[in-house]
Amino acid sequence: MRRLLPLLCGLLLAACGQRAARPIGDFTLPVYTPRYASGFEITGAAGSRSTLVTVHNPWYGDEVTDQYLFIARDGEPAPAGFEGQVLRDETRRVVCMSGSYIAMLDALGEPQRVVGVSGIDYISNPYVASHKEQIGDVGYDGNMNYERLLSLSPDIVLLFGVSGASAMEPKLRELGIPYAYMGEYLEQSPLGKAEWLVAVAEIAGMRERGEEVFREIPLRYDSLKTLAAKAEQKPVVMLNTPYGDSWLMAPPSSYVARLIADAGGQYVYTQDTGNQSRPIDTEEAYRLAEMSDCWINVGSAASLRELAE
Numbered sequence: 001m002r003r004l005l006p007l008l009c010g011l012l013l014a015a016c017g018q019r020a021a022r023p024i025g026d027f028t029l030p031v032y033t034p035r036y037a038s039g040f041e042i043t044g045a046a047g048s049r050s051t052l053v054t055v056h057n058p059w060y061g062d063e064v065t066d067q068y069l070f071i072a073r074d075g076e077p078a079p080a081g082f083e084g085q086v087l088r089d090e091t092r093r094v095v096c097m098s099g100s101y102i103a104m105l106d107a108l109g110e111p112q113r114v115v116g117v118s119g120i121d122y123i124s125n126p127y128v129a130s131h132k133e134q135i136g137d138v139g140y141d142g143n144m145n146y147e148r149l150l151s152l153s154p155d156i157v158l159l160f161g162v163s164g165a166s167a168m169e170p171k172l173r174e175l176g177i178p179y180a181y182m183g184e185y186l187e188q189s190p191l192g193k194a195e196w197l198v199a200v201a202e203i204a205g206m207r208e209r210g211e212e213v214f215r216e217i218p219l220r221y222d223s224l225k226t227l228a229a230k231a232e233q234k235p236v237v238m239l240n241t242p243y244g245d246s247w248l249m250a251p252p253s254s255y256v257a258r259l260i261a262d263a264g265g266q267y268v269y270t271q272d273t274g275n276q277s278r279p280i281d282t283e284e285a286y287r288l289a290e291m292s293d294c295w296i297n298v299g300s301a302a303s304l305r306e307l308a309e
Helices: 006-015 097-105 126-130 146-151 169-175 190-203 206-229 255-262 282-290 304-308
Strands: 027-031 040-044 049-055 064-071 085-087 095-098 114-119 156-159 179-181 234-241 245-249 278-280 294-296
Touching: 027 206, 049 085, 049 179, 049 190, 049 278, 064 179, 085 179, 095 097, 097 114, 097 190, 114 126, 126 169, 126 206, 146 169, 156 190, 190 206, 190 255, 206 255, 278 282
Parallel strands: 064 085, 095 114, 095 156, 156 179, 234 294
Antiparallel strands: 027 040, 040 049, 049 064, 245 278
């Protein structure tokens, strides 16, 4: 009995330390409700530091679909029967499949959390540009280097879908690497797009910092918008360059068109009433460019000669 007593006490303490999984229905208390963004929300449960990040319709399409990320804190298990992604506490090592997510971590003062990117030569972030030897380029959606990705030991991959789920999803599940969809590019409001930094901050375990950073952005934005409204001339703006054989133009309802208008310009492409980018032929692009005063988002061209080629 003297030998068994310590063992029984140890087992009893271990059993008491295990927390029972709560039902997902408990995680409905609002933790952060976006003011401008429509694509995400953060909820929690009473007496728990764990949170549920819900991403609404993270890609173009008619089908309504949500993606879920449960951030388990203080050793709490994921809800029983939960089929979404599970992140154990906040993340320190992030692979970003878009430059937008790098910018958000940079705005939070945490660019060093970026350990992997897609297309490192096309990323202008100062931290990434000066740490190319330490940051891995994992390729892109259709040509991923999963061995490189695995060697980076990421806590999470921030990715996106275009017309459906990312092609990376099955392999990430197989490798046991958590992922989270970011739908910031679908927001019609520039401030809605910017507000996604709060979602990234929640994943990084620093939501209060994210809220603090974002709180100042609408104030500065509205100030500049008011100033731009006083301009006597409104330059007409052309966008983009061909990608492969397609010259894609953002719809007039997109955040980039809204950004142009708020900055005091006029978006040249007004004939589309849809909600996603559409390809136009080269002749149409030339006609629109001839009507324009400014041309922005010219891809990776570093000079007029490269642009012409």
